[in-house]
Amino acid sequence: MLSRHRINARDLELVRASGAELLPRLDEYVEQFYAWLRQEPEFGQYFNDETLLRHVQNMQVEYWKRFFIGVVDDSYVINRRHVGEVHARIGLSVAAYFAAMDISLAMLTDMLPMSDTRYETYRAITKLIHLDTAVVTVSYNHIINEKMAGQAQALTEMSTPVTSVAEDVLMLPVVGLIDSRRAQEILSSVLGRIAETRARVFIIDISGVSVVDTAVANHLIKLTRATRLMGCKALLSGLSPAIAQTIIELGIDVSAIDTHATLRDALEESLRLVGIKLVRSHNE
Amino acid sequence: MHPRTPTEYALRVCIDGELDIPIVASRFRAWAQRSGASTIDIARITTAAIELTTNVVKYAQRGELYGRLLETPRQRAIELIVEDRGPGIADVAQAIGERFSTGGTLGLGLPGVRRLMDEFEITSQLGRGTVVRALKRIE
Numbered sequence: 001m002l003s004r005h006r007i008n009a010r011d012l013e014l015v016r017a018s019g020a021e022l023l024p025r026l027d028e029y030v031e032q033f034y035a036w037l038r039q040e041p042e043f044g045q046y047f048n049d050e051t052l053l054r055h056v057q058n059m060q061v062e063y064w065k066r067f068f069i070g071v072v073d074d075s076y077v078i079n080r081r082h083v084g085e086v087h088a089r090i091g092l093s094v095a096a097y098f099a100a101m102d103i104s105l106a107m108l109t110d111m112l113p114m115s116d117t118r119y120e121t122y123r124a125i126t127k128l129i130h131l132d133t134a135v136v137t138v139s140y141n142h143i144i145n146e147k148m149a150g151q152a153q154a155l156t157e158m159s160t161p162v163t164s165v166a167e168d169v170l171m172l173p174v175v176g177l178i179d180s181r182r183a184q185e186i187l188s189s190v191l192g193r194i195a196e197t198r199a200r201v202f203i204i205d206i207s208g209v210s211v212v213d214t215a216v217a218n219h220l221i222k223l224t225r226a227t228r229l230m231g232c233k234a235l236l237s238g239l240s241p242a243i244a245q246t247i248i249e250l251g252i253d254v255s256a257i258d259t260h261a262t263l264r265d266a267l268e269e270s271l272r273l274v275g276i277k278l279v280r281s282h283n284e
Numbered sequence: 285m286h287p288r289t290p291t292e293y294a295l296r297v298c299i300d301g302e303l304d305i306p307i308v309a310s311r312f313r314a315w316a317q318r319s320g321a322s323t324i325d326i327a328r329i330t331t332a333a334i335e336l337t338t339n340v341v342k343y344a345q346r347g348e349l350y351g352r353l354l355e356t357p358r359q360r361a362i363e364l365i366v367e368d369r370g371p372g373i374a375d376v377a378q379a380i381g382e383r384f385s386t387g388g389t390l391g392l393g394l395p396g397v398r399r400l401m402d403e404f405e406i407t408s409q410l411g412r413g414t415v416v417r418a419l420k421r422i423e
């Protein structure tokens with residue numbers, strides 16, 4: 001990682017040397033920084049709480065102390081990653097984080113005394129700040145992915161509403177894409193409901209599914225087999241002409257699945273199978 | 285494998301895990317719909333894109349998908365390229381054969397894509413990666 005950011009031993013040495021100058025004056029920086037922060041809308045929420053503000057300031061002083069030690073090892077990277085996670089969890093945007101790092105860079109380097117190595121030092125500090133920012137961004141990303149996976153999971157759990165539509169008949173409308181995790185979820189919830197209700201027919205309606213690829217087809221075939229093992233017949237409905245065509249072209253053998261163009265067809269078939277006859281009542 | 289520039293390929297999607305499959309599906313479909321292809325052709329091309337993306341996720345972990353519309357005065361076609369720097373395929377002829385799978389699934393992805401599309405080409409080098417190029421002529 002150091003070589004990626006072209007940080008060499010000389011850079012770290014310069015960072016350390018500048019630390020000797022800047023650390024004693026860190027209060028000046030903190031003051032300036034919070035003056036800037038106060039007028040940033042996104043940070044406003046942290047100023048309402050005195051103890052929180054104090055805590056954040058302490059963390060920040062710690063951050064720069066660590067920075068100017070000028071040692072980049074595993075524990076340094078872990079520390080920076082943690083900083084990123086904390087910022088992401090409190091909902092601060094990456095953009096705000098970048099802005100804060102940039103203004104810090106400007107404030108700190110402005111405090112550097114005039115000398116022959118001033119520019120070199122400036123570059124060294126910049127490189128290390130960029131390394132920090134890169135690590136922080138990656139951990140932001142990580143948190144966001146985690147959140148997304150969590151949401152997907154929540155959605156999956158909500159989206160397998162196996163419903164009883166008539167005596168002995170269960171139905172599941174599937175909407176969206178079926179990935180392997182969702183397929184697993186569907187399988188276990190369907191089998192669970194079949195065991196519970198002793199249903200004899202199960203309709204799975206895929207009119208809300210936009211694509212049936214080999215993986216989805218494989219899941220559907222497995223689902224049909226599993227329900228059959230439980231003494232329940234599976235009917236597949238809602239195949240659009242386009243999907244029917246692609247399934248055929250993919251070469252998938254669907255002869256084992258009882259398919260119906262519309263949910264209504266499948267429903268009629270299911271009632272016939274369980275011996276229910278619907279008659280129109282003639283109320284005067 | 286030559287680098288593909290964003291100007292050449294209007295659609296470019298990074299594949300980096302299972303979560304990217306629905307992203308590929310929806311972005312690809314939306315893009316293909318703008319080309320004015322028929323419903324059935326959109327279903328074919330989108331299905332092909334998903335098959336190839338799934339293979340990347342399963343066998344190579346990460347890769348990229350590219351799409352572009354090729355237009356000549358007489359013809360329009362959608363070109364799809366999916367490439368990865370994964371383990372490569374030892375025997376391409378076997379892989380595109382019916383029902384061959386090292387992943388315990390149906391083994392219909394590659395032969396299926398070949399049937400769904402009008403042109404199909406696969407280049408693979410062991411230890412280097414795989415590039416699949418497929419083309420569908422649209423009215």
Ligand SMILES: Nc1ncnc2c1ncn2[C@@H]1O[C@H](COP(=O)(O)OP(=O)(O)OP(=O)(O)O)[C@@H](O)[C@H]1O
Nearest residue numbers: 214339343372379385386387389390391392393394
């Ligand atoms: N991008 C790839 N990199 C390495 N190997 C691949 C790649 N794509 C396909 N293969 C190999 O080719 C075989 C056949 O692929 P194909 O997509 O036809 O079937 P599958 O993925 O195994 O099953 P299905 O697609 O039916 O779910 C795979 O099992 C795998 O061994």
Ligand SMILES: [Mg+2]
Nearest residue numbers: 335339393394
């Ligand atoms: Mg496949």
